[in-house]
Amino acid sequence: xxxxxxxxxxxxxxxxxxxxxxxxxxxxxxxxxxxxxxxxxxxxxxxxxxxxxxxxxxxxxxxxxxxxxxxxxxxxxxxxxxxxxxxxxxxxxxxxxxxxxxxxxxxxxxxxxxxxxxxxxxxxxxxxxxxxxxxxxxxxxxxxxxxxxxxxxxxxxxxxxxxxxxxxxxxxxxxxxxxxxxxxxxxxxxxxxxxxxxxxxxxxxxxxxxxxxxxxxxxxxxxxxxxxxxxxxxxxxxxxxxxxxxxxxxxxxxxxxxxxxxxxxxxxxxxx
Amino acid sequence: xxxxxxxxxxxxxxxxxxxxxxxxxxxxxxxxxxxxxxxxxxxxxxxxxxxxxxxxxxxxxxxxxxxxxxxxxxxxxxxxxxxxxxxxxxxxxxxxxxxxxxxxxxxxxxxxxxxxxxxxxxxxxxxxxxxxxxxxxxxxxxxxxxxxxxxxxxxxxxxxxxxxxxxxxxxxxxxxxxxxxxxxxxxxxxxxxxxxxxxxxxxxxxxxxxxxxxxxxxxxxxxxxxxxxxxxxxxxxxxxxxxxxxxxxxxxxxxxxxxxxxxxxxxxxxxx
DNA sequence: CAGCTTCATGCAGTTTTATGCTCTTTTCAG
DNA sequence: CTGAAAAGAGCATAAAACTGCATGAAGCTG
Numbered sequence: 001x002x003x004x005x006x007x008x009x010x011x012x013x014x015x016x017x018x019x020x021x022x023x024x025x026x027x028x029x030x031x032x033x034x035x036x037x038x039x040x041x042x043x044x045x046x047x048x049x050x051x052x053x054x055x056x057x058x059x060x061x062x063x064x065x066x067x068x069x070x071x072x073x074x075x076x077x078x079x080x081x082x083x084x085x086x087x088x089x090x091x092x093x094x095x096x097x098x099x100x101x102x103x104x105x106x107x108x109x110x111x112x113x114x115x116x117x118x119x120x121x122x123x124x125x126x127x128x129x130x131x132x133x134x135x136x137x138x139x140x141x142x143x144x145x146x147x148x149x150x151x152x153x154x155x156x157x158x159x160x161x162x163x164x165x166x167x168x169x170x171x172x173x174x175x176x177x178x179x180x181x182x183x184x185x186x187x188x189x190x191x192x193x194x195x196x197x198x199x200x201x202x203x204x205x206x207x208x209x210x211x212x213x214x215x216x217x218x219x220x221x222x223x224x225x226x227x228x229x230x231x232x233x234x235x236x237x238x239x240x241x242x243x244x245x246x247x248x249x250x251x252x253x254x255x256x257x258x259x260x261x262x263x264x265x266x267x268x269x270x271x272x
Numbered sequence: 273x274x275x276x277x278x279x280x281x282x283x284x285x286x287x288x289x290x291x292x293x294x295x296x297x298x299x300x301x302x303x304x305x306x307x308x309x310x311x312x313x314x315x316x317x318x319x320x321x322x323x324x325x326x327x328x329x330x331x332x333x334x335x336x337x338x339x340x341x342x343x344x345x346x347x348x349x350x351x352x353x354x355x356x357x358x359x360x361x362x363x364x365x366x367x368x369x370x371x372x373x374x375x376x377x378x379x380x381x382x383x384x385x386x387x388x389x390x391x392x393x394x395x396x397x398x399x400x401x402x403x404x405x406x407x408x409x410x411x412x413x414x415x416x417x418x419x420x421x422x423x424x425x426x427x428x429x430x431x432x433x434x435x436x437x438x439x440x441x442x443x444x445x446x447x448x449x450x451x452x453x454x455x456x457x458x459x460x461x462x463x464x465x466x467x468x469x470x471x472x473x474x475x476x477x478x479x480x481x482x483x484x485x486x487x488x489x490x491x492x493x494x495x496x497x498x499x500x501x502x503x504x505x506x507x508x509x510x511x512x513x514x515x516x517x518x519x520x521x522x523x524x525x526x527x528x529x530x531x532x533x534x535x536x537x538x539x540x541x542x543x544x
Numbered sequence: 545c546a547g548c549t550t551c552a553t554g555c556a557g558t559t560t561t562a563t564g565c566t567c568t569t570t571t572c573a574g
Numbered sequence: 575c576t577g578a579a580a581a582g583a584g585c586a587t588a589a590a591a592c593t594g595c596a597t598g599a600a601g602c603t604g
Contacts (some may be wrong), residue, residue, distance in 0.1 A: 020550065035293050038590075048554050053591070068559060070590065117518035141413050144434045145347075157441045159431030162416045169429045291562065310580075320564050323583070341571060342580065 017045065023055050027064045030072050037071035048228070054125035095225045095249035095270075099242040100124040102270035103187060103223050103247045109133055111184040112212050115143060118189030122146065122224045125187075137181060139169045139209065156181075161205075170205040186217035188243070191233030193224055197258035198240050207235035211242075219244045226250035240265055286444075287318035294319075295327050304336045304343050304398030305369075305416040306391055324392075327386075367497045367521040372396040374542035375459060376518045379479050381405055383456040386485050387415060389440035390461030392495045394418065398507070409453060411441045411481065429460035433477075442477040458489035460515070463505030465496055467531035470512050472505040479507035483514075489514045498522035512537055 017025060018234055022045055029044075030036050038056070042049045042165055060067035065119065089233055100123035107113065107128060112135040115121050122143060125189065129148035136147060139158040147155060160169035192203040199222065201207050214220045220243040231253050241263035249270050286297060302308050310328070314321045332339040337347050342484055372395035379385065381399060384407040387393050394415060401405060401420035408419065411430040421428060432441035460482055463473040470495065473479050486492045492515040501524050513535035521542050524532065532539055 035290050037290065049555060049590085050555080054552085066292075068290045070290050073290060073293045073296075141416060141429060144413060144436070145439070149436060155434035155436075157413065157429065157431055157434050159429055159441075162422060162427040164416070164427075165415070169431075204317050321563080323563060326562085540595085 005122050019055075022047075023059055026055055027059060030065045033070075035071060035073045040058070040071070095227075096120050096123055098129050098249050099223050099225060099247050099268035100272065102268055103221060104128050104131075105130060106221060106245065106247070106268070107134070107140055107185060107187075111135075112182075113137070114181075114183045114186040115140065116186075116188050116210055116213060118223075119185050121189040124223060128152075135183075137183065138185070139269050140167065142167045142170065163205075168206075170209055172204070181216055183217045185219045186213045188213060188220060188222045190222055190224055190228070190237065191230040192228050193222075193246075193256070194230050194232050195240075195255045197232045197236055199237040199242065201235055201237055202233050204235045207237045210237050214238070214242050221245040221247060223247050226252070229253060229256055239263065285512055286316050289317065291327075298327060299336045300418050301398075303346050303414055304394060305308075306394075307340070307343060307345040312343070318326045319514060323470045338519055342408075345510075346425050352450070354466075360446070367499075368392050368395055370542035370544065371495050371519050372499060374540055375493060376400050376403075378493060378517065378529070379403060379406070379457060379459075383407075385409070386453075386455045386458040386489050388458075388482055388485060389413065389438050389462050392497070393459050393461040393528040396495060400424075401447050407455075409455065412439065413441065414439045435475075437479075442475070443483055453488055457491045457493055458485045460485060460492060460494045462494055462496055462500070462509065464500050465512070465518075465528070466502050466504050467512075467527045469504045469508055471509040471514065473507055474505050479509045484507050486514050493517040493519060495519050498524070501525060501528055511535065 022157065026036075026041065026045075029041075038049050038052045041052045041056075045052070051153035054074045056065065056067055059065050060072065063075060065072045076112045092107045096119065099120055103121075109131055110133040111131075113138060115125055115138040119138040122140060125136075125138075125143055125147050126148070128151045133153045134151050135154045135156075136143075136152055137156040137158060138144070139160065141157065141162070144155050144157060158169055162169055189197050190210065194200055197212075201210060215236075222243040223246070224246065226249050229248075240259055243265055245266045245268060246260060247270065250270050251257065257267070263264040286294070286401060289297060298308075298313065298317075301313075310321050310324045313324045313328075317324070328337065328339055328344045330338050332344065335342045335347060368391065371392055375393075375396040376399035381403055382405045383403075387397055387408060387410040389412045394412065397408075397410075397415055398418050398420070402424045403423045405422050405425045406517065407425055407426045407428075408415075409428040409430060410416070411432065413434070416427050430441055434441055462471050462482065465471055471482075473482060487510075494515045494517070496518065498521050501520075512531055513536055517538045517540060518532060519540045519542065523529065523541050524539065529539070
């Protein structure tokens with residue numbers, strides 16, 4: 001390793017930087033290079049590998065990068081996709097799978113569905129193996145491949161700008177909804193839900209997309225696990241009353257439960 | 273930088289990648305090429321064949337690819353295509369990959385591209401690793417994941433009806449092109465080409481889609497291997513004059529060559 | 545300012561992971 | 575049917591990760 005001057009610009013004298021700035025620098029590095037190793041960073045910042053590891057863990061927790069054995073890579077660069085096969089019908093007992101099953105149970109044969117991105121809705125889609133003659137519209141590019149083929153009469157993918165990290169398209173609304181569709185049910189995964197701020201998600205584009213989806217659906221089913229109760233994501237989608245059914249893994253607390261009741265939302269708690 | 277010349281752009285310097293990133297890269301590779309061999313990967317990543325095998329096994333377990341004797345193929349390809357063994361790789365290296373490289377060489381930095389479905393255009397897209405600031409619009413749902421991330425400023429996916437066998441969307445044209453786009457170049461893979469009937473492909477919907485794509489592109493580049501010379505697919509796209517450049521692996525015969533010349537089509541024969 | 549807490553850091557010991565090597569078994573092509 | 579290539583099963587090793595702990599700086603409190 002080099003003592004001081006590094007070849008690449010912007011990496012000179014990274015020693016004696018404050019922890020917070022060091023982490024910011026670290027994120028910049030991993031984004032620029034694509035990948036970094038723990039030992040490499042330790043030498044670069046002149047700190048121990050333990051500190052580097054702790055930094056990386058913390059940044060990974062915040063979703064700013066993806067931790068791997070030996071180092072870290074840029075956030076979107078890892079494959080985290082689940083198995084696209086139907087044998088998941090039995091497996092998995094986590095909250096997400098339970099929610100997925102409960103949500104799938106709400107769907108009847110022949111329905112038209114609108115499904116947005118996110119791992120929970122993806123899991124729900126995979127649980128639709130026993131349904132028939134479904135028509136499905138989605139902005140999740142991974143979904144068509146994992147949908148049980150026998151269950152779907154037609155699958156439509158919404159066009160738009162591709163967002164690499166989430167494998168979804170997010171569009172100028174005209175672009176996505178030009179056909180003017182109407183559906184029975186929208187299956188929506190979100191980022192946060194609270195009594196005060198209602199429903200929220202990570203980006204404004206996605207919030208707009210979800211809002212549009214809810215408008216064209218006769219019934220809006222929101223899938224969210226209990227860890228997101230009382231937590232608000234960046235972009236607000238709308239008030240609780242915008243959804244008709246909430247599917248989750250644990251009963252919400254008193255405040256949220258009251259707000260949901262007032263908004264006439266059916267709450268489905270997935271059985272263990 | 274490298275002492276080994278890399279077969280394709282976007283595959284440069286795959287050695288010394290972190291295990292997790294290497295597997296992600298591996299998935300991208302197999303999706304782009306359709307299939308890969310163990311020995312080839314071992315050389316590419318500079319690791320032992322044992323490690324490659326373990327990687328492939330693990331990824332197959334997660335359903336991200338399908339394992340075969342000698343290598344692996346893309347997840348969906350095992351069922352739909354009759355791929356008994358990897359010998360197709362040899363054939364592909366001969367024709368498809370050469371065409372892909374030659375086509376990618378026609379693209380400059382900052383261009384806007386329209387790319388349709390098909391394995392040849394998919395291979396060409398994977399060769400764009402050295403380009404920068406591309407804007408890409410496609411109806412191929414597998415493409416966004418195999419496009420070299422550094423090469424693309426924006427990726428748009430066209431909405432429409434999902435066709436499972438080909439992993440593409442085929443739309444009511446309004447649905448797909450509502451935004452009214454205009455692009456520099458259309459990269460088009462087709463099913464057949466002949467002096468009498470011109471360009472053709474497998475389905476009417478796809479023929480309509482390709483026809484629309486060619487209309488909004490300033491330059492239409494058609495990719496087709498020599499086995500399709502003189503062969504007509506089910507649905508006619510239009511006359512030869514609709515395209516500007518033909519990229520193929522062998523010079524066409526006299527009759528077709530004459531027709532191409534008359535239609536003022538530039539013929540690019542990919543070097544061996 | 546003394547005493548307390550919090551945080552960041554580094555160190556040592558243990559556990560896990562990743563990798564390559566060898567040997568045997570299986571698969572595939574001619 | 576036979577030989578070569580590929581796969582599978584152990585095994586050894588080195589790197590990385592995890593755990594608990596000690597240290598020292600910074601910040602807060604009365």
